[in-house]
Amino acid sequence: MYQFTEDCIIGIEEIDREHRRLFDLINEAAELLALQSAAAAPVCRILAELKDYANTHFAHEEAYMEKTKDPELVLQRKEHAAFREKLAALLSASVTEDNAAEKLNEILIFLVRWLYRHILSSDMMIGRQPAAEDPFAFTDRYRTGIELIDREHMRLFEIIRDVNEVIHNNLLHDKFDEIMRLLDELRSYTEFHFADEENYMQKINYPDIEAQKRAHAAFVARLTEIDIDDLDSIDDNQQEYLQELIQFLGGWLINHILKMDKQIG
Ligand SMILES: [Fe+2]
Numbered sequence: 001m002y003q004f005t006e007d008c009i010i011g012i013e014e015i016d017r018e019h020r021r022l023f024d025l026i027n028e029a030a031e032l033l034a035l036q037s038a039a040a041a042p043v044c045r046i047l048a049e050l051k052d053y054a055n056t057h058f059a060h061e062e063a064y065m066e067k068t069k070d071p072e073l074v075l076q077r078k079e080h081a082a083f084r085e086k087l088a089a090l091l092s093a094s095v096t097e098d099n100a101a102e103k104l105n106e107i108l109i110f111l112v113r114w115l116y117r118h119i120l121s122s123d124m125m126i127g128r129q130p131a132a133e134d135p136f137a138f139t140d141r142y143r144t145g146i147e148l149i150d151r152e153h154m155r156l157f158e159i160i161r162d163v164n165e166v167i168h169n170n171l172l173h174d175k176f177d178e179i180m181r182l183l184d185e186l187r188s189y190t191e192f193h194f195a196d197e198e199n200y201m202q203k204i205n206y207p208d209i210e211a212q213k214r215a216h217a218a219f220v221a222r223l224t225e226i227d228i229d230d231l232d233s234i235d236d237n238q239q240e241y242l243q244e245l246i247q248f249l250g251g252w253l254i255n256h257i258l259k260m261d262k263q264i265g
């Protein structure tokens with residue numbers, strides 16, 4: 001049973017309801033699959049339904065973001081498209097009665113992992129207000145009151161700020177190399193920080209540690225996926241893409257600190 005846990009709730013009713021329905025469908029398929037006697041056909045039917053429902057849901061989500069002029073719409077569209085492609089590929093692989101259980105299981109694992117990760121790292125940002133004048137300044141409202149954590153958050157803000165600066169520096173010769181290097185630094189420092197934070201939570205027996213771990217894993221996965229070579233395929237608006245990317249990363253961090261990390265303190 002895959003839980004649609006509270007940390008997956010983004011606060012927009014229609015979207016939350018549809019996410020829940022996606023989880024329900026995954027659970028239905030998982031339960032059927034767990035039955036030894038079950039044939040592959042009914043599981044495949046649920047997966048086909050899920051595929052259609054996911055498309056409907058993405059369309060709703062994108063329409064909502066278009067209406068609210070959400071700056072992350074471009075990134076979301078890209079992720080949704082990648083999901084559709086991957087799922088279509090998985091579903092079109094030939095399923096025989098012999099390999100059915102294995103193949104279907106693989107699909108379910110992909111679905112659950114993708115969904116958790118996508119909701120926690122991307123959907124979570126839908127409808128969030130962009131931060132004040134200087135979006136990458138670490139201000140008092142981000143303090144958790146735990147010295148180590150605050151210090152590490154400050155460092156994360158610094159790296160994000162550096163990336164932002166390089167993005168906007170048109171004179172820099174090796175701009176993309178430098179951006180790549182900084183993003184790499186951001187990823188490793190983020191991993192380092194999350195480990196520290198999780199250790200701290202463990203030490204104080206923090207009750208919400210599992211939700212924190214899930215959110216952290218989703219964000220790290222997202223950081224690992226950033227591939228600057230993608231930029232070659234979007235010649236026209238590289239600058240815009242990078243700007244959106246860094247705004248997303250900074251925005252996610254802010255939202256996570258305000259919503260989750262501050263509760264640790
Ligand atoms: Fe989405």
Ligand SMILES: [Fe+2]
Nearest residue numbers: 153193197261
């Ligand atoms: Fe944190």
Ligand SMILES: [Fe+2]
Nearest residue numbers: 197212260261
């Ligand atoms: Fe955290």
